[in-house]
Amino acid sequence: MGEFELIRHFFAAAPCAQGGNGVALGIGDDCALLELPAGEQLAVSTDTLVAGVHFPAVCDPSLLGQRSLAVAASDLAAMGATAIGFTLALTLPEVSADWLQAYTQGLQRMAHRCRMSLIGGDTTRGPLSITVTVFGRVPAGQALRRDGARPGDLLCVGGNLGNAAGALPLVLGERQAPAEQAQALLAQYWSPMPQLTLGELLRGHATAALDVSDGLLADCGHIARASGVALEVNQHQVPVSTELEAFLGRDAAVHAALTGGDDYVLAFTIPAAQHQALQLPGFIHVHVIGRVLDGQGVTLRDRQGRDITPTQRGYQHFRETP
Amino acid sequence: MGEFELIRHFFAAAPCAQGGNGVALGIGDDCALLELPAGEQLAVSTDTLVAGVHFPAVCDPSLLGQRSLAVAASDLAAMGATAIGFTLALTLPEVSADWLQAYTQGLQRMAHRCRMSLIGGDTTRGPLSITVTVFGRVPAGQALRRDGARPGDLLCVGGNLGNAAGALPLVLGERQAPAEQAQALLAQYWSPMPQLTLGELLRGHATAALDVSDGLLADCGHIARASGVALEVNQHQVPVSTELEAFLGRDAAVHAALTGGDDYVLAFTIPAAQHQALQLPGFIHVHVIGRVLDGQGVTLRDRQGRDITPTQRGYQHFRETP
Known part of the structure; x- marks a missing residue:
């Protein structure tokens, strides 16, 4: 099966709204087209998951489908945005109809839960890696940013x-x-x-x-x-x-x-x-x-108010390198 | 250098407009925020380049920076969209300040030529791969789609x-x-x-x-x-x-x-x-x-009007696989 057939076959079944929820044009052209109600801003975020780094290289593709969208959509939640859709850049070492079917099912399940549509993407050959870019809308000036915390909150x-x-x-x-x-x-x-x-x-x-x-x-x-x-x-x-x-x-x-x-x-x-x-x-x-x-x-x-701050704070992907 | 420092250092210098050309909020929060003039639609496209597939694994990172944005921005041109900005998902096997500096320079050069701003992204460890998602704006209904060709054109x-x-x-x-x-x-x-x-x-x-x-x-x-x-x-x-x-x-x-x-x-x-x-x-x-x-x-x-159509049509990434 050629690339174009591959994409058409598996992602044609995905929930790609046309004309609904701000998606004026979905998969199949050079670009997707989104619309925004007056007074709203578009929230955008990109997340990559790499096999062997962010998930085990051997795993259930259906679960991977769920997770790859969820981690990206979570950035929309963090901004207070209403989810619209996403693009999927999927890099695969080989084409497996079984893998793609299971992956797409998991992706669809999460897309349905988040009320999002697949609006476009790219499929390439290479080491397994998934980049999802998500889109949401939020009334202008009301996005939840990181810079607004005030003493007393x-x-x-x-x-x-x-x-x-x-x-x-x-x-x-x-x-x-x-x-x-x-x-x-x-x-x-x-x-x-x-x-x-x-x-x-x-x-x-x-x-x-x-x-x-x-x-x-x-x-x-x-x-x-x-x-x-x-x-x-x-x-x-x-x-x-x-x-x-x-x-x-x-x-x-x-x-x-x-x-x-x-x-x-x-x-x-x-x-x-x-x-x-x-x-x-x-x-x-x-x-x-x-x-x-x-x-x-x-x-x-701690419960007594003592400072017990640890020195190590969270996972950083490139910690080991100088 | 930790991941966060790495990202800040190299991409802080990138042309990330704040408040200009439709970018209301750039790099640094959970999402970027884009604005659209009334009556316009947002054009979105995603492209992935994988080392050893779409470019030689050993190459000039500055040239790669130019090319990785250009191939994605070309999809905006194909829709008749005016370029706004892009997100960059960069997967690197290791952190090299030299590589990042050269890559960023090439990226900036192309961004300047296309009048685009870097609005967000993700940096991960893994086999070298680049996914760029581009954003443009186009008056509603005026995008150049693939489905409008008419006999006689x-x-x-x-x-x-x-x-x-x-x-x-x-x-x-x-x-x-x-x-x-x-x-x-x-x-x-x-x-x-x-x-x-x-x-x-x-x-x-x-x-x-x-x-x-x-x-x-x-x-x-x-x-x-x-x-x-x-x-x-x-x-x-x-x-x-x-x-x-x-x-x-x-x-x-x-x-x-x-x-x-x-x-x-x-x-x-x-x-x-x-x-x-x-x-x-x-x-x-x-x-x-x-x-x-x-x-x-x-x-x-041919010049005499004879049908000389070849059977092979273009490169398909997954051609060889069954």
């Missing part, structure tokens, strides 16, 4: 942290866990649900936001630096799942929650009054885990 | 074809050529100039357009299929450069022009009256090379 997260990091030894086949623990942790790794609803509800309330992808402390550092403030995290308030605690024990679970990446839960700062006013649906659990202060940097405190 | 191209294909043995170090031939051919390969001005001028005149990237005959096939028409190409009218003809001889030069990819010259269909009315600047040379007819498929004709 509360620091919050949108759910349990550390599950994806806890899942890693399971993903890599290095450890086993009881079925219910494995299921909860692996779900967070393979199909993190982008918090798009939470992001939209935070518009006009939160002062800064991002999605936790590098690890909570590292990501709090991004907000602190961009906003020119200090962030204080209370370790005992950082939420971890019962499954993670059962699997790793309390200390290691908390460590995973503080430094592990890939959870794609929102972290945000918000004035206390706005926090009170938030009306969230039952499936969203927001936890206050600290506060914003004058100063700079991130401080981790 | 002229078929035209925006310049010489085959230079990039002719350059391949030089790029791969398999052959040598006299300096002036080598210079002309290699320039087309490494820094094809996206025909953005031509694309904009064709809005409201051309009925269909694309950029020649798979080879002229294969790309004409895309227009024929999308528009539901037949295209006839007159081989003796297909323009080739004197350098290509001197390097390859007439027959091989014409073959390169018909089937070689990577030239990124526009091919378009246009009613004869609209063709007459085109007012083009002196640096753009449009050539009539055929016409649109009722029917389907692409026919190649």
Whole structure:
């Protein structure tokens, strides 16, 4: 099967809206065409996943399909944007109809959950790698940026942290866990649900936001630096799942929650009054885990208020090289 | 140097407009934010270049920087869009400050020529691969699509074809050529100039357009299929450069022009009256090379009008696989 046939066959079945949800022209021409309602801005983000670096080279392509879109769509949630669509640049070492079918199914499942359409892309031969570029829309001036945190704001997260990091030894086949623990942790790794609803509800309330992808402390550092403030995290308030605690024990679970990446839960700062006013649906659990202060940097405190900040902050892809 | 420092250092110097040319928020947050004037649509396209497949693994990173943006921006030209900006997903086997500096310089040079800003991206570790997603704007309904060619239209191209294909043995170090031939051919390969001005001028005149990237005959096939028409190409009218003809001889030069990819010259269909009315600047040379007819498929004709259509049509990435 030639390249063009390949693309047509597998991605023709994808949910490529024509004329709906801001997509004026989808797959098949030199460019896709998007439309924006008056007074809205387009949010854009790009994420690459490389086999052997961001996921195991041998894995379930259906799960990979879910995850590759979810991690990119999470950046839209972090900006408070409403998801529209995405382009997919897929580099494959060889063409396998089975692989493509399973991958596309997973991709479609996540696209459906996020209400996004595949609007274009590129398919090339090479080492397995996936770059997804996502598009959303947000009323002008209401995007949740990283630079708006102010002293006095509360620091919050949108759910349990550390599950994806806890899942890693399971993903890599290095450890086993009881079925219910494995299921909860692996779900967070393979199909993190982008918090798009939470992001939209935070518009006009939160002062800064991002999605936790590098690890909570590292990501709090991004907000602190961009906003020119200090962030204080209370370790005992950082939420971890019962499954993670059962699997790793309390200390290691908390460590995973503080430094592990890939959870794609929102972290945000918000004035206390706005926090009170938030009306969230039952499936969203927001936890206050600290506060914003004058100063700079991130401080981790224990239940007694002692500074227990670790020195290592999150995963950096190129850490080892000079 | 950590990943974040790496990104900041090299891409902070890139031409990332803030607030200009439709870019409301550039690099540094979860998403970039774009704005569109009322009545305009956003054109989006994604292209991946993989080392060892789309360019030699060992090459001048500055030239690679130019080419990686040019091939993507050419899709904006093909839609008649005005370029705005791009995201860059760069996967590197290792961090080299020299490599990054040279790559960024080439990228900046092409961005400047195309009046585009770097608005975001991702840097990951892995086999060398580059995915560029480009953004442009176009008045609603005026984009140059592939499906508007009508019987009676002229078929035209925006310049010489085959230079990039002719350059391949030089790029791969398999052959040598006299300096002036080598210079002309290699320039087309490494820094094809996206025909953005031509694309904009064709809005409201051309009925269909694309950029020649798979080879002229294969790309004409895309227009024929999308528009539901037949295209006839007159081989003796297909323009080739004197350098290509001197390097390859007439027959091989014409073959390169018909089937070689990577030239990124526009091919378009246009009613004869609209063709007459085109007012083009002196640096753009449009050539009539055929016409649109009722029917389907692409026919190649010699000077005497005989059908000399070859069976092989353009390069397909996955041709060899079953």
